[in-house]
Amino acid sequence: MFINITDSKEAANKGSSTGLVNYLEKENRINNKPEPEYWFNGQKIRIEPYEVMRSIDNNVAKLGKDDAKFFLVNISPSQKEIRFLKEQYGEDGAKEQMKGFAVRVMDAYARNFNRDGVNNNEDLLWFAKLENYRYYNYKDPEVKQGLKQRGERKEGEQMHVQVIVSRRDITNKIKLSPMNTSRGKNAEHSKKMGQFDRVAFKQSGESLFDSLFEFDRQLKDTMAYANVQKNGELSQREQLGVLLEGASQNYESRSVANEMARGVADGLFTTTAGMLSAAGKTAASFLEVMLEPMYTGGANIVSESEIEEKKRRKKKSRGQQISR
Known part of the structure; x- marks a missing residue:
């Protein structure tokens, strides 16, 4: 906008x-x-x-x-x-x-x-x-x-x-x-x-616009993000990097990140730690996402339900082969 x-x-x-x-x-x-x-x-x-x-x-x-x-x-x-x-x-x-x-x-x-x-x-x-x-x-x-x-x-x-x-x-x-x-x-x-x-x-x-039409605005599409990228200091861009990581998780974390980005653009936080600390309880769910250790090799992880489904299909396949 x-x-x-x-x-x-x-x-x-x-x-x-x-x-x-x-x-x-x-x-x-x-x-x-x-x-x-x-x-x-x-x-x-x-x-x-x-x-x-x-x-x-x-x-x-x-x-x-x-x-x-x-x-x-x-x-x-x-x-x-x-x-x-x-x-x-x-x-x-x-x-x-x-x-x-x-x-x-x-x-x-x-x-x-x-x-x-x-x-x-x-x-x-x-x-x-x-x-x-x-x-x-x-x-x-x-x-x-x-x-x-x-x-x-x-x-x-x-x-x-x-x-x-x-x-x-x-x-x-x-x-x-x-x-x-x-x-x-x-x-x-x-x-x-x-x-x-x-x-x-x-x-x-x-x-x-966002509140009237329930528009799910991405952090990179916000005015605050554009201002920091154009005129912000290195510390502000680093703070946005942290917010970007959290904002990618879900709508709630994205909403909090957008709000915090306005504070970053206004120069309210001197450090990333200060930014997260200032968020307080209102950003609790967002901070949980941010502080959670993330496993980057998750592409090869198979859930228990998927393992059980594979076992079931194998048993069924074997039963069909025996009946033949």
């Missing part, structure tokens, strides 16, 4: 939302279907583009010309996650589930500010659009190498949701910026802007 908040330069968000709304209407223009893909939010499922533009552009009280007026949130499940949804709910059902999931993500977005009066998606002014495809642009290596053309549709499962959310809350009174990185360190600044932890917000999307 990839969730990203586009910065002001890419979103061109210091003026009207018209350009972005028109851009996100591209699939309706290209596909030219009788029934377009409507905008939606937590209250309505059929919202016209002009309603989106009018609402966002009018919700800018006390914002200067150089201030961001809105932000773009990209909610992109992996191809594995999309296939899972389609297997569970079918093509159309997967789309509806993704729309419902987007509402829950915006609940998490609101809560992440830790502001009084901003508790869920209903306290925000936001509009979302489900898109079924992605297209190559000039930045893609395939285009640079001449293998694909700009504007050509990308292969594979590409369903995702784009969200335009106003800088101001639904009352047009509270200023909210997800680009604030204080995380509460500057109390006065956080009081005005809200203390937004973008890493925690991105992580919440992954956790939400």
Whole structure:
């Protein structure tokens, strides 16, 4: 699950939302279907583009010309996650589930500010659009190498949701910026802007998906694992190696390992021993698996039941040969 908040330069968000709304209407223009893909939010499922533009552009009280007026949130499940949804709910059902999931993500977005009066998606002014495809642009290596053309549709499962959310809350009174990185360190600044932890917000999307859809996420598919592999220290990668071994055993150990990996990514453990010790009783079953001596030559081991079955077949075979 990839969730990203586009910065002001890419979103061109210091003026009207018209350009972005028109851009996100591209699939309706290209596909030219009788029934377009409507905008939606937590209250309505059929919202016209002009309603989106009018609402966002009018919700800018006390914002200067150089201030961001809105932000773009990209909610992109992996191809594995999309296939899972389609297997569970079918093509159309997967789309509806993704729309419902987007509402829950915006609940998490609101809560992440830790502001009084901003508790869920209903306290925000936001509009979302489900898109079924992605297209190559000039930045893609395939285009640079001449293998694909700009504007050509990308292969594979590409369903995702784009969200335009106003800088101001639904009352047009509270200023909210997800680009604030204080995380509460500057109390006065956080009081005005809200203390937004973008890493925690991105992580919440992954956790939400797993809990809502009972998705059995592999440790290597977690955001924490990717972050450690890309930016982590050697000790953190060693800790993940231990978790990987335990996570391969069963669903329960995998679930615990995923949770502990987030702590590894946050740098909570200085050593592997410290990581296992900090897990405590909640990870008891996982630790039992980890600390159990494993016999690697098990391919040649035959269970007692298999031995008895072989003896029974031999006796039967001998009896048949005698009767002949």
